[in-house]
Amino acid sequence: MFVGLSIAYFxxxxxxxxxxxxxxxxxxxxxxxxxxxxxxxxLYVTPDxxxxxxxxxxxxxxxxxxxxxxxxxxxxxxxxxxxxxxVICPEHRGHKSNSAPSTFGNLEPYDIIGWLDYxxxxxxxxxxxxxxxxxxxxxxxxxAGAYIFExxxxxxxxxxxxxxxxxxxxxxxxxxxxxxxxxGQLTFTDNMTEKNPINYVTSEFPKNVxxxxxxxxxxxxxxxxxxxxxxxxxxxxxxxxxxxxxEGAPHEIFYDSVYKKAISWFDYxxxxxxxxxxxxTILELDYTPKYGVLxxxxxxxxxxxxxxLFGCSTYLIKPKIYQTTLPKYxxxxxxxxxxxxxxxETWYHKLLLILAYLGMNGVAFxxxxxxxxxxxxxxxxxxxxxxxxxxxxYHFGSPADKRNIYRWVNPKVAFVWIFGIVGSLTFYAIFxxxxxxxxxxxxxxxxxxxxxxxxxxxxAVQLIANILFIRYMFxxxxxxxxxxxxxxxxxxxxxxxGTIILLSRDWPTYLIIPNYNITLYFxxxxxxxxxxxxxxxxxxxxxxxxxxxxxxxxxxxxxxxxAMFVGTSxxxxxY
Numbered sequence: 296m297f298v299g300l301s302i303a304y305f306x307x308x309x310x311x312x313x314x315x316x317x318x319x320x321x322x323x324x325x326x327x328x329x330x331x332x333x334x335x336x337x338l339y340v341t342p343d344x345x346x347x348x349x350x351x352x353x354x355x356x357x358x359x360x361x362x363x364x365x366x367x368x369x370x371x372x373x374x375x376x377x378x379x380x381x382v383i384c385p386e387h388r389g390h391k392s393n394s395a396p397s398t399f400g401n402l403e404p405y406d407i408i409g410w411l412d413y414x415x416x417x418x419x420x421x422x423x424x425x426x427x428x429x430x431x432x433x434x435x436x437x438x439a440g441a442y443i444f445e446x447x448x449x450x451x452x453x454x455x456x457x458x459x460x461x462x463x464x465x466x467x468x469x470x471x472x473x474x475x476x477x478x479g480q481l482t483f484t485d486n487m488t489e490k491n492p493i494n495y496v497t498s499e500f501p502k503n504v505x506x507x508x509x510x511x512x513x514x515x516x517x518x519x520x521x522x523x524x525x526x527x528x529x530x531x532x533x534x535x536x537x538x539x540x541x542e543g544a545p546h547e548i549f550y551d552s553v554y555k556k557a558i559s560w561f562d563y564x565x566x567x568x569x570x571x572x573x574x575x576t577i578l579e580l581d582y583t584p585k586y587g588v589l590x591x592x593x594x595x596x597x598x599x600x601x602x603x604l605f606g607c608s609t610y611l612i613k614p615k616i617y618q619t620t621l622p623k624y625x626x627x628x629x630x631x632x633x634x635x636x637x638x639x640e641t642w643y644h645k646l647l648l649i650l651a652y653l654g655m656n657g658v659a660f661x662x663x664x665x666x667x668x669x670x671x672x673x674x675x676x677x678x679x680x681x682x683x684x685x686x687x688x689y690h691f692g693s694p695a696d697k698r699n700i701y702r703w704v705n706p707k708v709a710f711v712w713i714f715g716i717v718g719s720l721t722f723y724a725i726f727x728x729x730x731x732x733x734x735x736x737x738x739x740x741x742x743x744x745x746x747x748x749x750x751x752x753x754x755a756v757q758l759i760a761n762i763l764f765i766r767y768m769f770x771x772x773x774x775x776x777x778x779x780x781x782x783x784x785x786x787x788x789x790x791x792x793g794t795i796i797l798l799s800r801d802w803p804t805y806l807i808i809p810n811y812n813i814t815l816y817f818x819x820x821x822x823x824x825x826x827x828x829x830x831x832x833x834x835x836x837x838x839x840x841x842x843x844x845x846x847x848x849x850x851x852x853x854x855x856x857x858a859m860f861v862g863t864s865x866x867x868x869x870y
Contacts (some may be wrong), residue, residue: 305625315581320345324383326413332395332597336385336410337365337375347420353565354414354421356407357384360432360442360459361397364390368432371554373580378558381421387437389522400433400464401490404440411451427454427561432515435460439492439523446501454503454564456557459546461515462506462523464491491759496526503535507553509544534562551577601722605714686762770774 322338355375359367365384372382385407389397397403407428411447414421430438434458442455504527508520517540524538539556544650555575564569 309612318340318398319373319580321742322399324410324413326409328402328409330402332388332406334385334406334409335365335393336383337372339372339382339384341376341379344379344420345374350419350422351421352381352420353425353427353561354381354411354423354579355380355382355561356426356428356441357382358403358407358428358430358434358438359384359390360430360434362390363432363434368549368554370577371429371549371557374554374578375558377578377620378562378859379560381414381418382443383414385410387434400436400440400492403437404444404490404492407437407441408445408448411445418634423451425565426451427456427565428452429456429458429557431458431549433461435462435515436464436492440490443492443495443501447765448494452765453533454561455501456560457504457506457520457523458548458553459508459512459515459520460506460523460556461519463493463519465493466516466519466522493523493526496523498527498529498533501527503560505557505560506538507541507548508538509541509546509548511543512546514546570784597722600832648869 299677318341320338320340320342322334324338324342326334326336328334340352355372357368357372367384372384375382386393387397387406388395411426415423428438428442430436438455439457439460439462442452443820445452506520506524508515508517510517520538524536527533528536528538528861541550541553544550552572553688554577555572558575559572562568760774
């Protein structure tokens with residue numbers, strides 16, 4: 296039922312995607328900055344314009360603001376594309392998929408200019424000589440810088456539109472003073488005064504500038520635009536410069552009236568065409584990240600249930616597979632000769648194990664904090680150190696400690712869950728990824744390929760296994776009959792709590808979409824899925840007295856082993 300419903304919802308989303316693809320083509324472009332940083336952008340173009348080879352399609356570049364991404368103002372981009380433009384929305388340094396730190400306008404304007412060069416060399420339908428640029432907030436600062444520096448060079452930009460732009464970098468720093476956490480994401484590599492666009496502005500340069508700013512903007516001081524406008528048109532006589540104050544408007548001035556004026560501005564200065572504002576209709580892009588993410592999540596849910604179904608079916612067909620077989624020398628009682636009779640020695644062993652565990656986690660913490668590594672590498676560091684910890688236990692631990700390891704390790708069950716994951720991923724591969732979402736699922740963060748289920752499974756069960764391992768290593772029950780029915784409940788609670796903790800640590804920065812905070816819904820949903828799945832199977836096995844504590848390790852192996860191989864591929868990293 297779950298699989299059927301999930302596939303039905305996914306199919307509905309896929310149909311919506313197909314409908315939109317006939318109207319607009321959206322692609323991910325990749326380029327490299329002069330300093331070697333990889334850059335990404337989102338391209339909007341109609342299928343008809345995409346087929347041209349005569350460099351006749353004018354270009355608009357839209358520059359997003361701080362803590363935003365290249366999905367911003369998608370309705371404006373869609374409308375511009377339907378009106379004959381090609382639209383490129385770069386994703387700036389330090390934002391979402393770009394791990395390089397922001398430079399507060401030192402390098403971003405040149406990154407934008409680089410997209411002009413990229414388009415000229417690789418997109419033979421675009422006429423970069425007829426280009427315009429629009430920027431919002433901090434993106435307005437980057438856009439103004441690119442517009443000015445390009446105008447001093449080849450002059451391929453013909454018009455600039457600033458929406459609540461931080462057009463005076465010096466004054467914009469007040470925002471960062473009041474938001475010091477942002478400063479950690481920035482790097483100041485050059486003299487800020489040299490790169491502040493306002494220092495290049497005169498009463499005659501640059502030309503064709505449209506500015507909007509809300510008087511109730513509490514993020515970017517409206518005086519930034521006052522300063523810029525004051526340098527551009529001190530006498531208020533220039534016809535190619537306009538500044539519109541929006542009384543009572545906040546920072547996000549994404550209004551249809553503003554969009555219409557921006558479109559008419561580009562039409563006039565790029566296409567040499569007068570456009571009546573009343574003739575412009577702002578189109579709505581049905582296929583947004585919000586819906587794309589949700590539809591793709593339905594498919595992941597279906598795959599998850601396929602994996603669980605495989606493991607449970609194997610248990611029902613042949614339950615003996617889940618029975619742990621201990622080595623003969625470990626089958627003796629915990630009270631036998633292998634267990635130390637000296638309390639001091641017993642606690643000495645426990646102390647060694649606790650210190651080793653804390654030491655491994657401490658090393659992992661230092662590595663992760665001191666080196667800028669991707670989340671996948673974060674997972675691999677922890678996995679390697681966890682393996683070392685198991686070796687330490689096997690070397691220093693008592694036979695009882697070793698026995699507890701064997702209670703979790705069952706190669707047959709590991710293979711069951713490996714095949715379960717492979718089966719679910721094969722099922723997943725049958726259904727193609729939704730366009731764009733393949734590269735931007737969970738907000739231009741995780742590339743949704745076969746890796747996503749691997750990564751999700753691996754990181755979730757890793758912390759869960761650690762919690763349960765501590766519970767069994769240091770808080771063992773005293774008799775075989777004790778806590779027979781309570782233990783599954785405790786395991787389920789630990790699974791749920793562990794998944795919540797881990798997902799809240801690793802996922803939120805890739806889950807949050809501006810205006811669509813799906814973290815609130817997705818993390819609990821995924822946590823409940825893992826928690827109920829493992830808890831339900833655990834309780835069922837307990838009730839049938841055929842339980843073997845190998846489920847979690849089987850899941851770990853089935854997640855980690857493929858992730859190690861897939862992790863060597865570029866496509867698997869968290870961008």
